[in-house]
Amino acid sequence: MTKNLELNNYLVSTMQKIFDPIPVPLILLDRNTQIIMINDIFANYLGYEKSYIIGKKVQDVDKYSRFPYVFQTKKSEIAWKHKFENGHTGIVHRIPILDENGEVDYGFGMVLFQDMEQFRDIIEKNKLLETEIKHYRNRLRELSGAKYSWENIISRSIIMNEIKSMGRKASMTSSNVLILGESGTGKELFAHSIHNDSRRHLDPFVKVNCAAIPEELLESELFGYVDGAFTGAKKGGKIGKFQLANKGSIFLDEIGDMPLNMQSKLLRVLQEREIERIGSNKTQNIDIRVIAATNKRLEELVEEGKFREDLYYRLNVMSIEIPPLRKRIDDIESLSKLLLKKISKQLGKYVNEISHEAMDYLKSHDWPGNVRELENILERAVNLTDNNRILTRHLSNYITKTKKEITIGPVKSIKEIIEKAERKAIIEALTYTKGNKLKASNLLKISRSNLYDKIERYNISV
Numbered sequence: 001m002t003k004n005l006e007l008n009n010y011l012v013s014t015m016q017k018i019f020d021p022i023p024v025p026l027i028l029l030d031r032n033t034q035i036i037m038i039n040d041i042f043a044n045y046l047g048y049e050k051s052y053i054i055g056k057k058v059q060d061v062d063k064y065s066r067f068p069y070v071f072q073t074k075k076s077e078i079a080w081k082h083k084f085e086n087g088h089t090g091i092v093h094r095i096p097i098l099d100e101n102g103e104v105d106y107g108f109g110m111v112l113f114q115d116m117e118q119f120r121d122i123i124e125k126n127k128l129l130e131t132e133i134k135h136y137r138n139r140l141r142e143l144s145g146a147k148y149s150w151e152n153i154i155s156r157s158i159i160m161n162e163i164k165s166m167g168r169k170a171s172m173t174s175s176n177v178l179i180l181g182e183s184g185t186g187k188e189l190f191a192h193s194i195h196n197d198s199r200r201h202l203d204p205f206v207k208v209n210c211a212a213i214p215e216e217l218l219e220s221e222l223f224g225y226v227d228g229a230f231t232g233a234k235k236g237g238k239i240g241k242f243q244l245a246n247k248g249s250i251f252l253d254e255i256g257d258m259p260l261n262m263q264s265k266l267l268r269v270l271q272e273r274e275i276e277r278i279g280s281n282k283t284q285n286i287d288i289r290v291i292a293a294t295n296k297r298l299e300e301l302v303e304e305g306k307f308r309e310d311l312y313y314r315l316n317v318m319s320i321e322i323p324p325l326r327k328r329i330d331d332i333e334s335l336s337k338l339l340l341k342k343i344s345k346q347l348g349k350y351v352n353e354i355s356h357e358a359m360d361y362l363k364s365h366d367w368p369g370n371v372r373e374l375e376n377i378l379e380r381a382v383n384l385t386d387n388n389r390i391l392t393r394h395l396s397n398y399i400t401k402t403k404k405e406i407t408i409g410p411v412k413s414i415k416e417i418i419e420k421a422e423r424k425a426i427i428e429a430l431t432y433t434k435g436n437k438l439k440a441s442n443l444l445k446i447s448r449s450n451l452y453d454k455i456e457r458y459n460i461s462v
């Protein structure tokens with residue numbers, strides 16, 4: 001008995017030594033709400049000598065104490081506003097400590113904020129920090145997030161409009177998306193737009209070019225690593241792209257070039273929805289949407305054993321195939337106009353017109369490099385022209401060398417077919433009448449002024 005008492009006294013005095021230097025008001029009660037321990041700062045706060053308080057029931061020191069109630073409910077009260085008997089108002093925690101039978105053994109209390117001013121100060125600072133974080137998040141999103149949306153994707157052809165509307169549908173779902181198409185067809189534009197139009201648009205959009213990162217670095221890029229994971233690892237470790245993209249979307253460009261071993265790891269992420277940093281055995285849950293793109297024929301890669309079939313099916317939940325530019329020549333004119341605007345802005349040189357003949361050449365080219373190639377051709381032409389107009393001579397030789405009749409594209413608009421036929425008929429009539437416009441207009445059965453208008457509109461040199 002004496003031994004137990006001695007032990008108890010020893011424990012209490014040791015704990016008191018620990019309690020006292022802590023600059024936060026702390027209190028410990030026994031199961032009868034009797035104060036076993038209180039630190040100096042709390043005793044001062046209550047306005048009593050510590051020796052006077054110890055051994056008293058808590059409600060005798062502060063008649064508003066809710067500890068008797070907490071002992072009944074056995075439920076902690078965290079961050080409660082409390083007005084003490086002496087008039088102070090603070091924010092407090094009251095925690096019942098239960099024994100193995102679930103009965104209250106002790107009660108632990110602390111004053112988190114000693115007055116409401118202090119509390120309001122912290123809340124204000126917190127709000128300020130939140131605003132700052134929001135600001136930097138927005139800046140980060142502007143710098144590294146999704147930059148493009150549907151308005152940036154020019155589409156006049158029926159086929160492209162349909163594909164855009166499929167893209168819009170894909171934005172609405174949370175399924176993975178696979179974007180297929182030749183190089184330069186606008187796969188990346190689609191990936192940005194899908195993210196920007198999805199419910200994840202306020203969260204990160206992280207791009208990884210699977211073909212550009214050496215195989216041995218890809219795993220650490222995607223998964224990150226912990227401090228000291230391997231020789232040469234950065235101090236403090238590295239956050240992987242999966243984690244950076246958490247809650248948002250990860251754009252895996254050139255997925256067809258992902259090495260097989262990484263494909264297995266990606267599949268695990270998609271199945272388990274969790275990742276492990278290299279060198280760590282802790283898993284972290286992640287919530288990401290994968291948007292993958294490739295210019296390779298994935299089915300062929302699957303057949304050749306270069307792409308995992310199960311991963312292919314996981315990614316191919318919604319697939320969008322962007323047709324090459326040569327299959328949608330109706331888009332060339334409007335695309336060129338938009339690209340001219342963009343290039344003019346970049347080069348600080350205003351060019352906004354393309355002669356009819358030059359446009360014909362553009363429409364009859366095969367465009368193996370698709371929109372990217374068109375952009376390059378136009379940039380060169382803008383540099384070469386002396387005014388605001390691009391003529392045939394400003395186009396690269398390889399574009400003007402071969403001009404075939406434009407018959408490609410099953411979805412040419414009626415307007416374009418009529419315009420082409422009209423232009424051809426006017427040229428034939430003018431050639432036949434050796435440039436006599438009156439005779440030509442009679443042959444064509446249109447008025448002379450109408451003929452003049454069309455000559456100007458179709459840019460026909462007489």
Ligand SMILES: Nc1ncnc2c1ncn2[C@@H]1O[C@H](COP(=O)(O)OP(=O)(O)OP(=O)(O)O)[C@@H](O)[C@H]1O
Pocket residue numbers: 152153154155181182183184185186187188189190253294295335338371372375
């Ligand atoms: N429909 C479009 N409207 C406007 N610009 C486009 C369109 N399609 C492509 N572009 C432009 O063409 C260029 C190439 O597009 P993007 O990078 O999206 O192609 P990609 O298919 O991802 O190419 P790669 O397979 O080589 O990565 C970009 O400058 C893009 O802005």
